[in-house]
Amino acid sequence: MSPGPQSITSQAHLRGRARTPLRSAHSLRDHLGLRPSIGHSALLGRYSDCAGSVREVLAAPGARGTTLVIDRDMLTHADARLVAHLGADEPEANATVTAALYIGEVRGDRPRCRPLQAADASCAPYEDERRLPTPLQTPAGDQAGADQTLSRDGLGFSLVLVKAGPSIPHVRWMRSGCAQGAESGVVVSLREVVAQLEDYEPARAMTRAAIGLHRGSERVSTTIIRQELQRVLESPIVLNRLLREAVLARLGDSGPSMSEIAMRCGRVKRDSRGNESGETSWLARRLGLLPEGGQRAPTPWVHSDVLALIARDGLGVSPREVEL
Secondary structure: OOOOOOOOOOHHHHHHHHOOEOOOOOOHHHHOOOOOOOOOOEEEEEEEOOOOOEEEEEEEEOHHHOEEEEEEEOOOOOOOEEEEEEOOOOOOHHHHHHHHHHHHHHOOOOOOOOEOOHHHHOOOOOOOHHHOEEEOOOOOOOOOOOOOEEEEOOEEEEEEEEOOOOOOOEEEEEEEEOEOOEOOOEEEOHHHHHHHHOOOOOHHHHHHHHHHHOOOOOOOEOHHHHHHHHHHHHOOEEEOHHHHHHHHHHOOOOOOOHHHHHHHOOOEEEOOOOOEEEOHHHHHHHHOOOOOOOOOOOOOEEEHHHHHHHHHHHHOOOHHHHOO
16 A cells, blocks of 8 residues: 555655664664674664554665665564665665655554565675566556566566565566676666666656556565656656757757857866867766766766756757756
């Protein structure tokens, strides 16, 4: 069941709580009764279960820069359960978002996630989940059917049910096919699917359809995929494909050059003689034409503020005209 507006602690409040360490620093190994300690935990929220016991949801550091969201009894610290294992590339705020969604669903009920295990402290998320993918079926005639496969440049993406250990299956995106530098059969985030396709649809609609299909289910979890969808919908980092196409369409005999567009945006460089020109490399990186420093491939993303700057000052158009 989707959480009501009164069932989730405000995101701003949770975000502030997430940065406050517990008075006694508990690590993942402390939750499991193991030593030595591997780091500090942070309180994300509390709720009462169906038995009236107060439980707390914590964020604890995992292996390789990952974060574990843990649910446990507040008084005894027993019955620790793994709510989510967030990758190292996830922003810190995602732990609070995940906790808010979880607390809204489980308040007044029993915990629905698997017990915390010692192996969770030493592995990255989803390392073993690729073993048991199951195609996700949707009702016949659903135009946003999750049983479809999206593909581009030799890679395919499809929604599947992924099960690891005794936990209930999660709805996740999985990558398939073959492309240089990309491994097949790997669980990926919705954000990675959008980045590879350089388009929000139909992946966004398919994700919404899968969430709606399993809303309120106790046999299939959509917590992670809902958090991923929220991140895509609310992130200020947006796709740059339409902006890139608009800039390239303007180049030519009658249009401004890359250097002129960069200068209009305030990105100016001077040579040894004091001659001014635009920082075309800066513009090319923002447009996804050149890779960022230290990266092998151009990025499909640009901050919405930078997109607006290039659109208004560089091209003289509304940002809405060049944002997907």
